[in-house]
Amino acid sequence: MIVVRQLKKRFKKREAVKDVGFEVKKGEIFGLIGPDGAGKSTVMKIVAGVMSFEDGTVQVLGRDFRKEKETEQAKAKIAFMPQGLGLNLYPTLSVEENIDFFAVLHDLPKDEAKGRKELLLKVTNLTPFRKREAQKLSGGMTQKLGVCCSLIHKPELLILDEPTTGIDPISRRELWRLIVDFVSKEGMAALISTSYMDEAERFSSLALMIDGEFVAQGAPGELKRLCGSVYEIDKDVKEVLPEIKKKFRHVRLKGNTLRFLAAREIEKTFLPVAIERVEPNLEDVFLALKKEEEIEVKAPFTLKGTVREHAVTVERLTKQFDSFVAVSDVSFQINSGEIFGLLGPNGAGKTTLIKMLCGLLIPTSGQFSVAGKRNPQEVKEIIGYMSQRFSLYKDLTILENLELYGNIYKVPAPVLRERISWALETTGLEKAKNEKTDTLPLGLKQRLALMCSVLHNPALIFLDEPTSGVDPIQRKVFWDIIHVLAGEVGVTVLVSTHYMDEAEYCDRLCLMDQGEAIAIGGPSKLKEDAKEKIGHIYQIALDHPFAALDILEKKGLYASFYENGIRMYSLQPISLDDVEELFSPHGLKVFEIKEVFPSIEDVFVHLVTSR
């Protein structure tokens, strides 16, 4: 379906794609993963026929894309959904009108379009919302509608650019079922990019793209052999951490589990604690293959004075925009020196809540205090705030941005000089300090923005989705910096994110959904609470996860996609025999069953579905 050979593409000075080649066959899902700005979207646009290229061959559905005319002929059978929530939809048109438009645009006969539309609405559960305007849908529904519109004309090739970024875990799972279902039933080929490593496990084959090149390519299983051995330690972590950091690469501390990579097998007895060798996952591969110098983060300053025990107190805070309730009756307290996470999908109310705490929005009702202060003007002077994207001036250089922020907060010149040199060192931008910020990769931009927000030595920082769209490595570095700020300096951090796995980096969390706080507590406590209610969770590796989900659903059992297998939820314990009994009549082969502890994603899904 797709044959790409030696593809090259340049934008003015920059080489965006350098010598890329791959093939996608019928029924296959080919995945692209890689950091922001690696050239994934460019490759997808070229294959979708909406971008020209300089060199190499691109053959899609048997047509030669070097020729304008043949490209046009292929387009009747291609569907392309660009990156960004609902970008290809028409916001003021209803769900149904959007689908109808795509049907006519692709010249689908009327009666055929009608049947297809009903089918798509039904499988996406959008039928009750058919009259609703696209702009009034939640993030998850918007992306489902986007996929509906892409599928309406029975394309042979489906190209989706980060379809699941930023949407809630339940919608993500539904969206994946939808995609896998249609690709296998209708014999399409699909090219999909994602920033979630667990989704990447589902691709038939995938490529890791860095700086315009495919640095690794193959089935997920093959790729995992590339990263050496992976080990975990889950006891007495704090004591061995310095030792491990000295000896090994890519050391990550998530909650109480320490994970690291080793080039070759290690003696398990060289440390007093138990070291367990684990299966590598794609995040490990990503970390291993992306060459990145590790940065030592030093504490930049000491805090003036101390903040009282409750750094932030929020009481029954509500914000209403016309008839829409963005934040509804939220209460919590943040202790001094704590990393407090606001976790939830796009549209959950995280940004609105943070803006109220910064004094940028006036609450409809309820009250809050920040370091004991209620007056927005006083609050603004003691906090550091990093807004969702766009907090840097892109026409200024890195150094000018830092100087500007320092001067806005009236940092005395000698102190500012010291802190700027710290900031440049921590971001690794010393050499590039006279370059404009808009040329920086997103991960570095976000790091620089964080530096700008702490130059004035604030006791509290509010970070709004600082890691959204940033690749796993950069996210890890970002969290390292946050940990130093909180742990060594004592800064209180309020941070919002839609990545469920980042919950482990926080001391305490507030899970948010549709404006409401659905759970508050430390990550382990939340998971333990959820386990009591969910019962047992089994991770099952088998050959046709999609078919397995269908079978379980018909039996009224709850299960979901997880990496390349499924996760099954059950109140009673289940054994391998039970599962085989369930699946073997349908010809499915079960490889392994393992009971696991709930993840924060399980907690979130459990809380939302049981409401």
Place this chain on the structure above:
Amino acid sequence: MRIRQITCIFARESHEFFRDKILRVIAFAMPLSIMLIFGYGLALDVENVPMAIVDEDHTPASRELSYKFIENKQYFDFKGFLPKVSAIEDGILSGRLRFGLVIPSRFYERLKEGKSSSVQVLIDGSFPSRASVAKTYALGIISNFNLERLGTMVKKLPLRVETRYWFNENLKQRNITVCGLIPIILSIAPTILTSLLVVREKERGSIYNIWTSSITKAEFLVGKQLFALAISMVNFFNLFLITVLLFRVPFKGNFFLLLFWGVLYILVSTSEGLVISCFVKTQVVAVLGTVVITLIPAFLYSGYLVPVSSMSADAYLFAHAFPPYYGLSVAKGLFLKAAGFRTIFPKLLVLFLFYVIYFSLAIHFFKKRES
């Protein structure tokens, strides 16, 4: 070209249009406000000149001359008699007066003696063209006064001038400024609207739907253009009604010819908008760029403010290279001269050529693949 694709683009545009308040305001309110601002604001007629008189003579003859000015209410707005010349100077300085007449003492006495007498006229010269028009009014009134005086002595004047202005009998400047606004607005507003309609999709990202579908460039562009044409025709009727009913400019020509001209002219402007939209990526740039590109030819090189025939050689050629010159001369011809099809045909033909050229450029430059 498939009709279904074109109507599909057209229908979606109209759905969106009727749900998008801001776009509606831009599309309908902007042309109307230009019309009202310029229609009322661009008054080049010199009328109601505020005027005062100093009569130092106080005789029947001086009063007779004074009343000749006072009665002329269309051109002069009499503010009253003043005691002395310095009061007129004050009035002109403060802006209350623009014109003063001083009738010296012994005015009547000298006339009676058969000698020539003189009066003084003081005019605010800060706006030269207005001053010279006011002077002409004054001279006219005074020469009338002279004639009447002479008439009592001579039976008949040897030569008299009978002036008749054609096409704009009362020399009403407003008739020209207002009816000329129709082609000017129609060369700006539809262009902005069309470029916005296309660029909006680029900015939002929905243009990818067009790029990845099998719809042809022509089908897409025609669909957009027809929608812009429909909206602009509503504006066309609005502008026509305002011109005729509110500003009371007489329409002398054939309305169906004007309608035909309107459709053709809007096709030219909308095609220009399509061309512009090929080169810009954001709505802000689309609006600002289109205003700059269309405003200058429309106001300065169309013959609206300065007659094209009196332009320098370069400017003369420049004026002929843009559609507003042809559009304006056809519209004026239809409004004021009741021009027939034959007279305006060559210019309509030029407009049609502009349409063909612009639309072909749009097809050429519109790409279904980014570079």
